[in-house]
Amino acid sequence: MTQEQEDASIHIAPNGPYLVMGDIPITNSDDRVLHPPSFYRLCRCGGSSTKPFCDGTHMHNGFDGTETADHGSVAGRRAEYRGEGITILDDRSICAHAGICTNNLAAAFKLGAEPWIDPSGAEAEAIKAIIDRCLSGALAYAKSGAQTQAGGENDAITLLKEGPIQVEGSVALSSSDDSPYTIPVRCTLCRCGGSGNKPFCDGSHWGNDFTDS
Ligand code: FES
Numbered sequence: 294m295t296q297e298q299e300d301a302s303i304h305i306a307p308n309g310p311y312l313v314m315g316d317i318p319i320t321n322s323d324d325r326v327l328h329p330p331s332f333y334r335l336c337r338c339g340g341s342s343t344k345p346f347c348d349g350t351h352m353h354n355g356f357d358g359t360e361t362a363d364h365g366s367v368a369g370r371r372a373e374y375r376g377e378g379i380t381i382l383d384d385r386s387i388c389a390h391a392g393i394c395t396n397n398l399a400a401a402f403k404l405g406a407e408p409w410i411d412p413s414g415a416e417a418e419a420i421k422a423i424i425d426r427c428l429s430g431a432l433a434y435a436k437s438g439a440q441t442q443a444g445g446e447n448d449a450i451t452l453l454k455e456g457p458i459q460v461e462g463s464v465a466l467s468s469s470d471d472s473p474y475t476i477p478v479r480c481t482l483c484r485c486g487g488s489g490n491k492p493f494c495d496g497s498h499w500g501n502d503f504t505d506s
Contacts, residue, residue: 376412
């Protein structure tokens with residue numbers, strides 16, 4: 294990890310873009326890797342004509358970037374589901390509702406059921422493999438008492454196709470009032486402008502015709 298990456302950070306501008314500092318490469322939704330300068334602005338309102346970068350449209354399109362997400366600790370937000378050989382940890386507040394878990398392992402992740410997680414519904418290794426694919430970082434697991442999530446070795450920004458900005462690594466995230474967010478090894482940030490849990494994605498892009506093209 295370079296010194297620049299150690300200092301990598303994202304600050305949220307009031308009713309404006311994400312201000313990204315540090316040498317963080319961007320993987321575009323078409324898998325191209327972009328190497329922008331060490332400071333750049335990523336569109337948060339969904340309206341830029343130069344996505345993923347901000348072009349100032351937020352100043353004219355009525356964008357309300359008010360942040361409503363929880364600033365508490367990740368551990369404090371997580372619910373625990375203890376099963377045989379694995380404990381599933383779930384932070385509902387940052388889920389992007391991509392459906393990786395419910396679409397691919399319904400025996401353990403039950404859409405519409407309460408409780409919706411059954412940690413004994415599938416083999417621990419199968420659950421672990423699905424959690425490692427969780428885009429938003431909402432899901433994690435504990436084995437032998439240690440909380441675990443795959444990834445996060447390198448700072449990275451990935452633009453998910455027609456969806457949010459995925460941030461991985463140890464990138465510091467701070468609010469427009471300078472207060473920090475505590476985030477797991479990855480999170481997904483809204484870039485359609487419609488989330489009800491800004492700055493995090495809540496899946497609103499599915500319903501508001503957001504396009505990243
Ligand atoms: S946040 Fe500036 S154009 Fe979208």
